[in-house]
Amino acid sequence: MTLTKADLADLLFEQVGLNKREAKDMVEAFFEEVRVALEVGDSVKLSGFGNFELRKKSERPGRNPKTGEEIPITARCVVTFHASQKLKSKVEENYATK
Amino acid sequence: MTKSELITLLAERFPQLVVKDAELSVKAILDAMGDNLAKGERIEIRGFGSFSLNYRPPRLGRNPKTGSKVQVPEKHVPHFKAGKELRDRVDSATAN
Numbered sequence: 177m178t179l180t181k182a183d184l185a186d187l188l189f190e191q192v193g194l195n196k197r198e199a200k201d202m203v204e205a206f207f208e209e210v211r212v213a214l215e216v217g218d219s220v221k222l223s224g225f226g227n228f229e230l231r232k233k234s235e236r237p238g239r240n241p242k243t244g245e246e247i248p249i250t251a252r253c254v255v256t257f258h259a260s261q262k263l264k265s266k267v268e269e270n271y272a273t274k
Numbered sequence: 275m276t277k278s279e280l281i282t283l284l285a286e287r288f289p290q291l292v293v294k295d296a297e298l299s300v301k302a303i304l305d306a307m308g309d310n311l312a313k314g315e316r317i318e319i320r321g322f323g324s325f326s327l328n329y330r331p332p333r334l335g336r337n338p339k340t341g342s343k344v345q346v347p348e349k350h351v352p353h354f355k356a357g358k359e360l361r362d363r364v365d366s367a368t369a370n
Contacts, residue, residue, distance in 0.1 A: 179310040179317040187306050192298045198288065202299050207322040209283050211360055213275040215367040220275045225304045226352070230364065252365050255323075257354030263308055264351065267327065270312040271350050 181207075214255055226259040277304075311352050321359040328353040 181203050188199035210228065213220050220228040231254050238249040259267075275283075277300060285296040307317050307325065317325040327350040335346040356364075 177315060179306065179315065181319055184303050184306060187302050188299050191302050192295055194291070194295065194299065198291065202284065202288065202296075203303065205284055205287050206280070206300065206303055207319055209280055210275075211322065211363060214360070215363050217367075218275050220280075222277050222280070222304060224277075225308060226354075228354075255354075255356045255360060255364055257325075257352075259352040263311065266308060266312045267350055267352055271314065 222260075224260055224262050226257055226263055229256050229258065230254070231256050314350070319357070321357055323355055323357040323360055325352060325354050327351065 181200075184203045185196070185199040188194045188202055189196055192199075194202060210220050214228060214230060217230060219230060222228075233249075233252050233254055235251045236249050237246060239246055281293070281297050281300050284300065285291070285293040288296065310317055311325055311327065314327060330349050330351060332348040333346050335344050336342070337344055
């Protein structure tokens with residue numbers, strides 16, 4: 177099952193003992209703080225999980241896949257995620273035992 | 275921003291909670307996300323992005339030191355795709 181914000185809020189209610197309102201707000205605030213950091217150009221390093229970094233992309237030629245028309249893809253900044261070694265090995269181990 | 279800085283920021287947002295609650299919350303969120311990915315299940319956070327696993331087929335690699343061929347087994351690696359809100363906010367903030 178796909179994990180969603182609602183599932184995370186339930187966990188905070190059950191495991192941390194926040195009330196339902198706080199749990200929902202906490203999950204929202206967690207992702208908002210990460211977004212804000214990335215927005216101001218800061219990378220986010222969550223040890224044991226992974227790093228979110230910003231990558232500058234320069235303009236490159238693209239194509240409208242529907243019409244075939246050539247249009248430039250403008251220069252932009254994108255977010256990349258690199259899983260930590262710990263997360264990678266956790267994924268590997270669990271898959272190996274399946 | 276590091277995990278401890280994130281905890282501090284969240285603790286400031288919730289003055290009615292003790293810092294320990296913010297710390298436990300961050301830990302619970304990250305653990306749940308890690309466990310879910312490890313089980314091979316997706317994570318979908320509206321406005322932020324989604325995490326899933328990408329399959330890497332087995333391939334013939336080389337030991338860069340000795341040059342000998344080695345069989346690299348198939349594996350799954352975590353993958354993140356930024357959601358629309360995150361993409362737009364990061365892009366418009368850096369454009370100015």
